[in-house]
Amino acid sequence: MSRRRVYVIIGAIVGLANLIGNQVVIREAPKPIDVAFMVAAMVLITLIPLHPVPGVLAYLVCWLLLLLIPSANFSDITISNLAFLFFLGRFFPPWPAFSVLLTTLLSEAVLLMSLSAPGNQMGNSLGTLWYTALMGALLVPLGALVRFIEASRLADAEQADAQLEEMRLEIAREMHDLVAYSMSQTALRAQRAAADTSYSDHARHEFTAIEATASDALHELRLLLRTLRSPASEQEQSISTTTGLGNAxxxxxxxxxxxxxxxxxxxxxxxxxxxxxxxxxxxxxxxxxxxxxxxxxxxxxxxxxxxxxxxxxxxxxxxxxxxxxxxxxxxxxxxxxxxxxxxxxxxxxxxxxxxxxxxxxxxxxxxxxxxxxxxxxxxxxxxxxxx
Known part of the structure; x- marks a missing residue:
């Protein structure tokens, strides 16, 4: 989710640039229908990173409606289309992304050809179509490349986490087999020596102290081993929850x-x-x-x-x-x-x-x-x- 927020910000910036850029180019008060399409494109382009499938479908509907309504200008979402094509490659696998791109181009070609009035220039429709195809050929692969790079980095991070997890478990096993065993034997032998009446009272008192120290250390070592063996999700909790040291x-x-x-x-x-x-x-x-x-x-x-x-x-x-x-x-x-x-x-x-x-x-x-x-x-x- 934190990575997707970056794309939400990118979509918001592109949508805002589309809204401002169209007003600068037209240099006149835009029609309400044009403002509605520009605002809708800005909202939808920011939703695609959070909800890719419904966001793309809603944006395609907005795109087709723009072509169907004669009073609307196709340039209303020209800049927003750039972010849409990039997000198409970023949030979808290659084949679905290119399938959506081809379907969009074919639908756009059919609508532009069928809706072109005799007085309109056919060159404008073809230019719009070629522009969309060129931007799609550039931005969809770019989004797919970013998707591949992020997936590779995520796989490397997961592999590193798995190696770290294995290392922690190996350390826990070695400490349990070597240190914990030795400390257990020390506490046991000190306990037996403290109970042996052949030793002086002073020596038995020292053996009792050794047993208590070894037992305390063994208890804390086991708390530490429990922490080492716990899953990574539990490591993010408070130290008092993870190791029990809060109650120690x-x-x-x-x-x-x-x-x-x-x-x-x-x-x-x-x-x-x-x-x-x-x-x-x-x-x-x-x-x-x-x-x-x-x-x-x-x-x-x-x-x-x-x-x-x-x-x-x-x-x-x-x-x-x-x-x-x-x-x-x-x-x-x-x-x-x-x-x-x-x-x-x-x-x-x-x-x-x-x-x-x-x-x-x-x-x-x-x-x-x-x-x-x-x-x-x-x-x-x-x-x-x-x-």
């Missing part, structure tokens, strides 16, 4: 607190603060929880466990802001750069209108994620008056 996080503060607890369990002295009471949307909570998880992972990978760590979640009143600070493990090394983790956080936040900023200073690293609240609207302030 019901309380953002609790989710960030759990991530800070994981960082603490990894040996870091972390302080978690929760400010404000604004309620984020489900997609905001889901996105920010994953950003917080990436922040926590970066702290564990690059942070100095002997330095304090902070994680602050501010809910409102205008924005939701999540800030993490830590020192890097090796002060002689470069601070973390915008790699795939930082890039992934930026992409997640950008999808919901948020931003991510990073700051390095004397061996310290700070990451800030900011998302505007959905129901916040700034109150315009009155301009100050000069005293």
């Amino acid at each position: 996080v019901s309380d953002l503060s609790t989710a960030v607190g759990a991530i800070s607890a994981d960082v603490s369990a990894a040996g870091f002295d972390i302080t978690y603060r929760h400010l404000g009471d604004a309620v984020p949307t489900r997609i905001q909570a889901s996105t920010l929880s994953r950003v917080a998880r990436e922040m926590g992972a970066n702290i564990i990978r690059h942070g100095d466990p002997h330095a304090p760590v902070t994680m602050t979640l501010s809910l409102g009143p205008e924005v939701i802001r999540l800030v993490s600070t830590n020192r890097v493990r090796d002060t002689s090394a470069h601070l973390p750069r915008s790699g795939t983790g930082i890039l992934g956080m930026r992409e997640r936040l950008a999808a919901i209108g948020g931003t991510l900023t990073t700051l390095s200073d004397n061996g310290s690293w700070m990451v800030t994620a900011t998302v505007p609240l959905a129901d916040f609207h700034p109150i315009p302030t009155a301009p100050e008056r000069n005293s």
